[in-house]
Amino acid sequence: MMSARMRTAARAWLRHDIRPALALGLAIGLVLAAWQAGSAQSRIRIEGVWARPGIAAGEGGGHMQPGPMAGTSAIYMVIYNDGADPDRLTAAEADVARAVELHQTTIEAGVSRMHQVPHIAVPARGKVELRPGGYHVMLIGLRRDLKVGDRFPAALSFEKAGRIQLTVEVKMAGH
């Protein structure tokens, strides 16, 4: 049998002591949940997506005839990483092209060179710009002409953020 004094003390303990503990527990839980969500969900934001115009080459190919891989375009954008961990763009897809690759243009002493890159790093709490004269998603072997104002779907794959779908608008470069 508990005495009245004990019951009062227990109630007081419940009232005064357990509540902060509960609140603390809840807060830790929320932080953990947010952290979990953060690592599971995308912290990648993509803005200002556009592609340059391009034309599809004929299926034929051969002598003095551009082959099917001849028509090209490139997708540009700014990739923001709002997370605390760095991420990497590892691949891209787009049905408008037969092949989609990650490339980088460098211009040194007035000479432009391009090379394929295995991935494009997106720093933590930072951004990477894909723009003419730098990184771009290269569309090779266009299946149809891309004219200013056209739109087409594409998808990017990130090491941590996973797959992100985009709608790309074709715009004139050089403005």
Added chain:
Amino acid sequence: MRSLLVLILVALATASCRTASFKNRALQSPRPVPAMALHDQRGGTFQFNEQRGRVVLVFFGYTRCPDVCPLTLGTFKTVEGMLGAQADRARFVFVTVDPEVDTPEFLDRYLRLFSPNFIGLTGSPEELQPVYEFFGAAFQKVDVPKSALGYLMAHSTNTVVIDRQGRWRLNVRHDARPADIADDIRTLLRTR
């Protein structure tokens, strides 16, 4: 705002009239362009030294080029718009450095994406070589075995500008401002 713009334009016009100074890099001594001919995308012949009275911008590129070429053609498009009624006194020329892929038909469809007035030139290796050499167009085929492209061209990014008297006068960088290029074309159309 508009009056400020007019003021700036007047100031620039007077400045360029007095000194014929350019926004882009001028050659120390203008070089007369020799007789050289290539074929345009519509089957016509383009004579480099028979464009007198017009300012000619020549860029060396290829249609598969990811971004410097379309960027330059986009810049040309903007410049063409800025010139307004004077645009027909300028010629925007794209000379391919990848003639195997860039057939006249392909050049035609490609250039139409930018402007129906742009001229695309190609030719046999014997016809192209002296043009590349005279304008110092440097390029190199680079194999990229892992890429679906197979190969790429490393190429010079300058645009050369020929004046109304058929002399190579200016070099324009790939990242030059369209307004500066339009200004220099107007200067060349106004001065000797």
